[in-house]
Amino acid sequence: MEQVRPPVPPFTEETARQKVKAAQDGWNSRDPEKVSLAYTPDSKWRNRDEFFEGREAIVEFLKRKWARELDYRLEKNLWCFTENRIAVRFEYESRDAEGQWWRSHGNELWEFDENGLMRRRDASINDYKIDETERKFR
Amino acid sequence: MAQSQERPPLPPFDEASAREKVKKAQDAWNSRDPEKVSLAYTEDSEWRNRDEFFKGREEILAFLERKWARELDYKLMKELWCYQGNRISVRFEYESRDESGQWWRSHLHHPNTTKITAMQRPGEKPEVAVEFAA
Secondary structure, X not given: OOOOOOXXXXXXXXXXXXXXXXXXXXXXXXXXXXXXXXXXXXEEEEEOOEEEEOHHHHHHHHHHHHHHOEEEEEEEEEEEEEOOXXXXXXXXXXXXXXXXXXXXXXXXXXXXXXXXXXXXXXXXXXXEEEOXXXXXXX | OOOOOXXXXXXXXXXXXXXXXXXXXXXXXXXXXXXXXXXXXXXXXXXXXXXXXXXXXXXXXXXXXXXXXXXXXXXXEEEEEEEEOOEEEEEEEEEEEOOOOOEXXXXXXXXXXXXXXXXXXXXXXXXXXXXXXX
16 A cells, blocks of 8 residues: 655655654654654665665664664754755764663755655764763653 | 955855855865865864864864875765755765775765775776766
C-alpha cells in the first residue's frame, strides 16, 4: 500500500518545523521499528562513515546505535528548507556502558518523496566526552 | 579601521545566488589559502568544525593552516542542499592524503573519514560516483 506521512512537500516554514519535531520525537522514543517507518522502503542513508539502504538496514543500524548510546536524548533544530529538502542541526547526549557521558553534534540533510517519507538522509556527527554535570538534556 | 565589507551575493538568497555562494566557497577552499578563505567570514564568525569550537578570523586562519598542513593534495566539492533567507545548507566531500601517503575521503564534517586507496580516486574507478570540480 502507498504510504503517506504528512506533512508532504513542498514544505512551508510551519510544515518543515513539524517534520523536524516529528523526527525529534521519533528518535527520542529509541524505537527502531517506529523510527524506520518515517523513511521510504529504499531510503538511502549515510551516517558518519556508514552507507546503507532500506528499512531493514535502518532498523539494524538503530538497534546497534541505541544498544551503545544509553540514556540517549536528542534535540533537532531546523536550519533551512527548500521544496522537498530540509537541513537540520542536532545535538544529543548519551552515556556508554562504562558510564562515560558524550555529547554529539551533527548536521543532517534530508530529502523527502511526494508522500512525505524520507528517501535520503545524510548525517555528519562528531562526539566529545562531557562530565555528567554538563548534561543539557535531562 | 576595518571598513564594513560587502561580499556579494547578499541575502535573501535565491536558487542562483545560493549556487553562486556555494561555488565561491568551493573555489576558495580549493585554493587552500587560509587568508583568502577567512575573508568570506565575519570578523566574529562562530564556527563548529568537527569537535572544535572557535570564533573570529584569527582562529579561522589558525585552524585552516593546521588543516591544510595535515590534509595534503586537498580537493573539495560542495553541492547546494537547500537555502532559505540568509541560510544555506551544503553537502560536501573532499579527498586528501596524509604524510604517510594514505588517501582519505571526508564527507561533510565528521571524524570518521574513510580510507581510500589511490586506485579508488574518482576517474580511476567508475563505481565511486563522486564528481570533483576540475
